[in-house]
Amino acid sequence: MTTLVFQPTRSSTTIGVVVAALMAMGVVMVFSTTASLETPAAARVALRDPAVKQAMFTALALLVVLATSMVPTEFWRLRGGSIWQPAVLLLLASIALCAVVLVPGVGTVRNGARRWLSLGSSAMGLGFQPSELAKLAVVIFLAAYGASRADRMRSFWRGLLPGMMIVGVLAALVGKEDFGTAAMIGAVGVAMLLTAGARWWQMGLCALPGVAGMVGLVLFEPYRMQRLMSFRNIWDDPLGKGYHQVQSLMTIASGGWWGLGLGNGVQKYGYLPEARTDFIFAIICEELGLIGGAAVIGLFLVLVWQGRRAMLNAPDGLRQLIAFGATLTIGMQAAMNIAVVTVSVPTKGISLPLVSAGGSGVIFLGALLGTLVSAAKRPVAVHTRGED
Amino acid sequence: MSLLIVALLALVGRLVFINTSQGAKLLARTYEQQRSVVPLPARRGLIVDAAGRIMAGTSLQLSVFADPKLMPDKQEAAADVGRILDVPAAELGQDLVAAGNRRFFVVRKKISEDQAAALKKARVGGIGVFEEPYRTYPLGSLASQVMGFVSSDGRGLGGIESQCEDWLRGEAGLKTIICDAGRRAFWLAEDGYQPPRDGYHVVLTIDAVIQAAAEREVQAAIEKYHAESGVAVVMDPRSGAILALANVPTFDPNHFGDYADGSQWRYRNRAITDPIEPGSTFKPFIAAWALAEKATRLGEVFDCESGAWRDGARLLHDHHPYASLSFEDILAKSSNIGMAKIGKRLGNKKMQAALKAFGFGSKSGIDLDGEAAGIVRPPHQWNSFSTTSIPMGQEVGVTPLQLARAFCVFANGGMLVEPFVIRAVLASDGGVVQEHRPPAPKRALSKSIVATMKDTVLTGVVNHGTGTTAALTHYQVFGKTGTAQIPKQGGGGYVPDAYVSSFIGAAPADDPRLVVVVCITKPKKSIGYYGGTVAAPAARQILASALAYMQVPQEREGPTEYAGLTGGD
Numbered sequence: 001m002t003t004l005v006f007q008p009t010r011s012s013t014t015i016g017v018v019v020a021a022l023m024a025m026g027v028v029m030v031f032s033t034t035a036s037l038e039t040p041a042a043a044r045v046a047l048r049d050p051a052v053k054q055a056m057f058t059a060l061a062l063l064v065v066l067a068t069s070m071v072p073t074e075f076w077r078l079r080g081g082s083i084w085q086p087a088v089l090l091l092l093a094s095i096a097l098c099a100v101v102l103v104p105g106v107g108t109v110r111n112g113a114r115r116w117l118s119l120g121s122s123a124m125g126l127g128f129q130p131s132e133l134a135k136l137a138v139v140i141f142l143a144a145y146g147a148s149r150a151d152r153m154r155s156f157w158r159g160l161l162p163g164m165m166i167v168g169v170l171a172a173l174v175g176k177e178d179f180g181t182a183a184m185i186g187a188v189g190v191a192m193l194l195t196a197g198a199r200w201w202q203m204g205l206c207a208l209p210g211v212a213g214m215v216g217l218v219l220f221e222p223y224r225m226q227r228l229m230s231f232r233n234i235w236d237d238p239l240g241k242g243y244h245q246v247q248s249l250m251t252i253a254s255g256g257w258w259g260l261g262l263g264n265g266v267q268k269y270g271y272l273p274e275a276r277t278d279f280i281f282a283i284i285c286e287e288l289g290l291i292g293g294a295a296v297i298g299l300f301l302v303l304v305w306q307g308r309r310a311m312l313n314a315p316d317g318l319r320q321l322i323a324f325g326a327t328l329t330i331g332m333q334a335a336m337n338i339a340v341v342t343v344s345v346p347t348k349g350i351s352l353p354l355v356s357a358g359g360s361g362v363i364f365l366g367a368l369l370g371t372l373v374s375a376a377k378r379p380v381a382v383h384t385r386g387e388d
Numbered sequence: 389m390s391l392l393i394v395a396l397l398a399l400v401g402r403l404v405f406i407n408t409s410q411g412a413k414l415l416a417r418t419y420e421q422q423r424s425v426v427p428l429p430a431r432r433g434l435i436v437d438a439a440g441r442i443m444a445g446t447s448l449q450l451s452v453f454a455d456p457k458l459m460p461d462k463q464e465a466a467a468d469v470g471r472i473l474d475v476p477a478a479e480l481g482q483d484l485v486a487a488g489n490r491r492f493f494v495v496r497k498k499i500s501e502d503q504a505a506a507l508k509k510a511r512v513g514g515i516g517v518f519e520e521p522y523r524t525y526p527l528g529s530l531a532s533q534v535m536g537f538v539s540s541d542g543r544g545l546g547g548i549e550s551q552c553e554d555w556l557r558g559e560a561g562l563k564t565i566i567c568d569a570g571r572r573a574f575w576l577a578e579d580g581y582q583p584p585r586d587g588y589h590v591v592l593t594i595d596a597v598i599q600a601a602a603e604r605e606v607q608a609a610i611e612k613y614h615a616e617s618g619v620a621v622v623m624d625p626r627s628g629a630i631l632a633l634a635n636v637p638t639f640d641p642n643h644f645g646d647y648a649d650g651s652q653w654r655y656r657n658r659a660i661t662d663p664i665e666p667g668s669t670f671k672p673f674i675a676a677w678a679l680a681e682k683a684t685r686l687g688e689v690f691d692c693e694s695g696a697w698r699d700g701a702r703l704l705h706d707h708h709p710y711a712s713l714s715f716e717d718i719l720a721k722s723s724n725i726g727m728a729k730i731g732k733r734l735g736n737k738k739m740q741a742a743l744k745a746f747g748f749g750s751k752s753g754i755d756l757d758g759e760a761a762g763i764v765r766p767p768h769q770w771n772s773f774s775t776t777s778i779p780m781g782q783e784v785g786v787t788p789l790q791l792a793r794a795f796c797v798f799a800n801g802g803m804l805v806e807p808f809v810i811r812a813v814l815a816s817d818g819g820v821v822q823e824h825r826p827p828a829p830k831r832a833l834s835k836s837i838v839a840t841m842k843d844t845v846l847t848g849v850v851n852h853g854t855g856t857t858a859a860l861t862h863y864q865v866f867g868k869t870g871t872a873q874i875p876k877q878g879g880g881g882y883v884p885d886a887y888v889s890s891f892i893g894a895a896p897a898d899d900p901r902l903v904v905v906v907c908i909t910k911p912k913k914s915i916g917y918y919g920g921t922v923a924a925p926a927a928r929q930i931l932a933s934a935l936a937y938m939q940v941p942q943e944r945e946g947p948t949e950y951a952g953l954t955g956g957d
Binding site for chain 2: 037238246249250251252253254255256257266267269270271285290293294297300301304305307308311324327328331332334335338339342344
């Protein structure tokens with residue numbers, strides 16, 4: 001009889017190693033960034049300690065990578081119209097959670113945005129952002145959708161529109177509180193549909209309301225406008241509106257070429273806001289220098305490159321689309337985060353994937369990357385002689 | 389996907405751009421934000437006496453400061469602090485309000501350690517305790533006019549403190565610390581420590597023991613004769629080193645602010661700043677010059693006119709009338725008429741040369757600020773009155789220091805030395821920064837004239853003249869008394885019944901080790917006012933205790949007459 005065995009490829013192995021490296025870097029940097037003048041490093045063993053939490057989540061995320069990398073890609077393939085299929089359920093669950101989090105009293109507000117669902121006791125400070133799940137769901141579902149309807153994607157009504165509606169619904173739900181992630185979901189969704197075979201001109205028509213919606217979000221939420229404005233002239237008000245960006249640039253510059261040395265950064269002691277989450281890249285540059293920052297970008301480049309290889313070598317549409325979507329998601333998020341930290345684009349609440357402190361982020365990204373690793377493996381038919 | 393790769397590569401470029409084109413500006417801003425420069429005060433150098441005893445040192449005191457900006461309620465803070473420091477809260481509250489928005493306001497200086505601990509425990513917002521250096525003078529008022537004092541902001545005022553300010557002050561260091569956003573320091577910046585250079589120590593020639601004896605004896609004379617003030621100078625005749633410079637009444641530099649009520653004159657080092665008309669203590673210098681010029685000789689007898697002599701328009705008197713006196717007895721008995729006749733023999737020109745040779749009329753060159761040159765009229769202003777006035781110590785103004793210096797000529801074989809009080813300047817590790825190098829002394833008199841003056845004339849004053857009260861059992865003292873009237877300010881005669889009683893002398897006669905000048909101003913005439921009565925006993929006591937302290941070999945056997953350092957009387 002014949003069984004299908006999934007052999008690791010250079011891409012799948014490299015991606016796995018790079019993911020582990022980035023996660024390890026994250027734990028180390030979160031530990032450094034959350035250094036406290038009161039608590040000596042050796043005493044930082046409490047479960048509440050952000051670095052300990054990050055280490056535990058990262059360990060968990062590694063297990064998730066391992067587990068999802070062993071789930072055959074076929075698992076996600078759509079067969080027929082039933083909703084009782086993994087990809088559909090994943091999508092529906094994420095839509096539901098993204099909707100629930102917006103309900104006051106259910107979702108928890110942190111840093112002025114209702115993005116969190118609290119889990120368990122608040123003592124552990126566990127929380128979970130449905131938007132992270134949405135990023136995973138949109139890639140897996142659209143890949144499954146595009147692969148199952150490859151022949152119909154050129155059709156507007158039967159191929160593109162349903163896909164766009166799903167992207168739109170998710171982006172809108174997430175965008176209410178998290179503009180950056182919504183923009184990313186939208187961009188990844190559009191790119192995946194195009195890759196799946198959608199026509200450019202149809203997409204253009206379709207994207208119009210989406211673009212209009214984004215402009216609307218910018219105009220109706222004044223803080224977004226402020227962010228956009230302050231980005232242009234951070235030096236007009238370096239202690240007020242431009243503070244965050246100015247501090248980020250100062251943090252990067254104080255590292256120079258080789259950095260102050262791991263743990264020697266100063267900006268984390270109250271100067272640079274969100275140092276351990278969205279702006280951890282600046283701390284990496286401060287402590288490990290331009291060389292360290294470039295190395296982190298280099299790891300993401302390797303990841304993107306290998307993801308691209310996996311896509312090009314994919315034996316079928318589902319794997320190709322998963323490789324494309326997952327790679328794009330992680331690469332784009334990294335690029336957007338670093339662009340924000342280096343004040344190349346306005347501030348958005350986007351973390352550095354796998355590195356920034358944050359539980360749900362690293363776990364769901366782990367799932368996405370595990371799925372990518374799985375898709376990058378080569379299916380080989382093995383003939384075995386059965387006993388019967 | 390390729391776009392993504394390009395974007396990531398572009399971000400590496402962006403990092404390079406931030407570090408190169410904006411790096412310096414950003415780094416400067418970062419340093420300004422993170423670093424705080426703390427001055428490290430240098431410790432002011434010590435002033436020590438000739439034996440290394442600390443006369444001025446620096447200690448740390450605990451003081452309370454306030455940052456009124458951090459106070460939620462100033463009156464409440466004043467109440468809390470007032471309770472601990474035991475000062476009225478209302479007064480503190482007023483101070484705090486007056487301090488306005490100053491970030492550092494010193495509330496109280498020099499609090500006790502218990503109070504500091506209580507304040508720290510009370511944790512009053514905006515109130516802190518800090519250590520600050522302050523100058524302390526462990527020997528109190530001893531030699532205070534030489535020492536001077538230090539203002540509350542650490543600058544030397546007066547005396548050695550001001551004169552050696554540059555040596556004593558040192559150089560403050562800097563500490564560059566890195567702070568968190570809450571301004572809590574957590575580590576030192578690289579190259580952030582520039583240690584202070586502590587001030588140099590100044591070693592004086594003053595010996596605290598001799599100084600104390602001099603101040604004690606002058607004080608005793610002032611008290612006994614109800615005098616206004618007094619000074620004493622003790623000198624090493626061989627080197628010119630000043631061993632004591634006493635100005636009584638004195639002041640306590642630890643509390644220099646207590647003299648603001650019009651007694652600031654006490655700060656003045658009167659022994660070097662205030663010239664007096666010396667009177668008879670001036671006679672030996674003119675007499676010696678007359679010997680040197682062969683205007684007279686030892687044993688020559690002068691007609692002393694039985695106490696009154698008219699010389700032209702001038703009527704001269706002696707305190708005690710004598711029919712005739714030998715040259716040496718003119719000094720022993722201190723005859724004005726005899727000296728006037730010697731002056732007439734010498735003439736103005738030669739007397740001018742004598743004054744110059746003994747250093748009168750010009751600064752002695754002592755290394756202390758504010759020295760007076762004294763008053764010696766320029767030659768063209770001398771007249772026939774000068775010829776008889778100057779030999780008896782009138783018409784001139786000299787400082788007690790000038791008298792002491794001039795008398796050293798008789799005690800060191802004829803040389804005019806330059807007095808000094810700063811023996812050396814030492815670095816904080818003890819290395820010598822500067823050492824006093826006396827200039828070569830000038831010869832003022834020949835050895836033989838000096839020997840005659842010392843062994844016959846001036847010894848006679850003490851052994852059977854006006855200065856017998858200066859005589860010591862174990863040592864041969866030689867010297868001269870003086871009882872001078874105090875001239876009215878602006879000229880025109882003398883203040884009635886106002887005298888400066890003085891004695892200049894040295895011992896032991898064989899090998900003189902000490903020259904002493906004592907001048908007591910305005911003793912009460914009814915109790916006593918002759919130099920031999922008022923000043924000579926004080927000089928004797930100073931010599932007795934100093935010679936014993938210095939363990940100068942005794943010249944003669946005899947019962948111990950003075951208990952030495954424990955204070956005989």
